[in-house]
Amino acid sequence: MTRILVVDDEPSIRSTLSIFLVNAGYQVDEAESAVVAKKMFDAEPYDIVVTDIVMPKMSGIALMEHIRKNDSQCRILIMTGDASIETATKAVKVGANGYLNKPILKGDFLLEIDINAKVVEAKKQKRLDDLQQEEYRRLLENTVATRTETLSRSMASIIHLLADVVEYRDPYTSGHQRRVGNLAAAISMKMNFTKEFSNMVRAIGYIHDIGKIVVPSEILSKPGRINQIEYKLIQMHSQSGFDMLQHVILPENFAIAVRQHHERMDGSGYPLGLKDHEILLESHILIVSDVVEAMTSHRPYRPALGLNKALEEISANRNTKYHPEVVDACIELFRDDRYFMDDSLGEIHIPL
Ligand SMILES: [Fe+2]
Structure with a gap:
């Protein structure tokens, strides 16, 4: 199940978004500040982080920078009432995958989450496929190495047998x-x-x-x-x-x-x-x-x-x-x- 962390210092926004997400079938946690979110992310990374930008003590941008340093796969969506191009550009620069303007509409929000959840799932599946392929390749290599070793030992024993035959004669x-x-x-x-x-x-x-x-x-x-x-x-x-x-x-x-x-x-x-x-x-x-x-x-x-x-x-x-x-x-x-x-x-x- 896709794990999502909602970060906003405004309790009503946090709980509203969380209810939207839980009802849509996601596993959701909330953080009332970027500082708390950072600790929660470090303890157990999330697939998607939805974060406000302007928050006391630590901004959403600083939180994004921290996440990006440690996890390149996490999808980060930012939301703010400040819809200036400058803010959006800055957010994308530090690695945001999407941008949501407040007030956030349920339909747009869930659509954006759904798109990013699909990306997360596709990446997880690819990693799984890669791992399986790697495992299969390793298994194949081991089998080939074992058979080669057996063949080599068997041929060596034939050489020794042939040598002995001459010695007996x-x-x-x-x-x-x-x-x-x-x-x-x-x-x-x-x-x-x-x-x-x-x-x-x-x-x-x-x-x-x-x-x-x-x-x-x-x-x-x-x-x-x-x-x-x-x-x-x-x-x-x-x-x-x-x-x-x-x-x-x-x-x-x-x-x-x-x-x-x-x-x-x-x-x-x-x-x-x-x-x-x-x-x-x-x-x-x-x-x-x-x-x-x-x-x-x-x-x-x-x-x-x-x-x-x-x-x-x-x-x-x-x-x-x-x-x-x-x-x-x-x-x-x-x-x-x-x-x-x-x-x-x-x-x-x-x-x-
Ligand atoms: Fe000879």
Whole structure:
């Protein structure tokens, strides 16, 4: 219900107007001065204030100024016997919404009140609609955020599952994918890429050898030298990984980087013999990480070659086989930051 405050120091005017309003269905309060009205308004704001202008101690104009400072929505109607243009202009300047000349006629008065009450109701309705819309938007955002989080966690668990599958088949390279992924993420961060990008590279690293599950495990774990045919079979793993991941709902670069992780900048790699810019940046990072990790780890057919040998390999082939900036970042990481190979499970990011 619209709440109205009638302010006039003349008791007969106050009570007459109040009776008009109550009979018309409004909730009405009266104030015998602007000072009292100010206190009442501060205690509980009104939708409409009908006020006289000339009153002792505090004028209707001062009351309007006070109301406007605190409440831009309240409708203010002024009434006075002084019908000069100057008074009306002054009243509108401080924010009056209407002007009533005394003596006030019931019909005109209720019409003016009705117009302003409709404005009040429309504004209230709009605020309510806005609030509901805001609430709906927030609800929608929360739902989307929750679903995205669930999807992201579900995809992350698939990445970890895929990583485990390779490890079960090829226990001799236990932890290799995690170490490559973690090193690749550290190199990315060293190259000042974002955390999201670095965590995405880590995720690709964790599954980069997924194609090895098509290679017979006797070959993967065979001690001593492997023959040409066996080597060709092992080499198939990057293309196989690509073929497998193509059917998985993951960003396209995951499958591509998996296929490219044995390519070399000079075209000497496999399976496609790609060169330089044909190779994704994330692949360049994985290539260096894979080589360094592999050389520092023990293999069934050879002992670990050591970090120094690995770093010599990448610096000797900087800008020929390996991306120069990736090589620089990797060397800095080990030499300056004393990076240690890390096979723990790190944070991964899968762009959705
Ligand atoms: Fe590989």
